Amino acid sequence: MTLTWEELVVDCQDFLAQGHWWADALGWQIVDEDEDSIELRNPDAPGPTLLFLTVLEGKTTKNRLHLDFVPDDQDAEVDRLVAMGASRIDIGQQKQSWVVLADPEGNEFCVLAAR
Structure with a gap:
């Protein structure tokens, strides 16, 4: 069995704002954007993408990752x-x-x- 790391999912309250902020911060491309999510990819290297999704609850403690x-x-x-x-x-x-x-x-x- 082989696993390939596809993406890192980021839960957030405003996926569009977060996705666009990280795209600007990293200089990454938006490869998919719809009413539910936004996905970013490093244009200069292969590797996992960042996928931003909306969740209802806010962040409450220190990130574990x-x-x-x-x-x-x-x-x-x-x-x-x-x-x-x-x-x-x-x-x-x-x-x-x-x-x-x-x-x-x-x-x-x-x-x-x-x-």
Whole structure:
């Protein structure tokens, strides 16, 4: 048996706003958008897509799964994402080499130091 990772599904209250925010943040293409979902794909690499779906309940606790990103310039990328609507958050991390942010609906993600 072989498994292939197809997509990561993101539950949200406003799938259109979240999907468009992440498309802009990542520079990914919208490959499907309808009345129920929006799907994004990295135009430069094969791999799983991000699929945004609406759910009725809001986020209530720290994510058990989050995305990590490696930029060329961590400070510039954090500033860009915050200007787009992300927010710096404290989930109990101490002084680390990464910055924890939340997207407009509060989902955590990390911007790592450049490698």
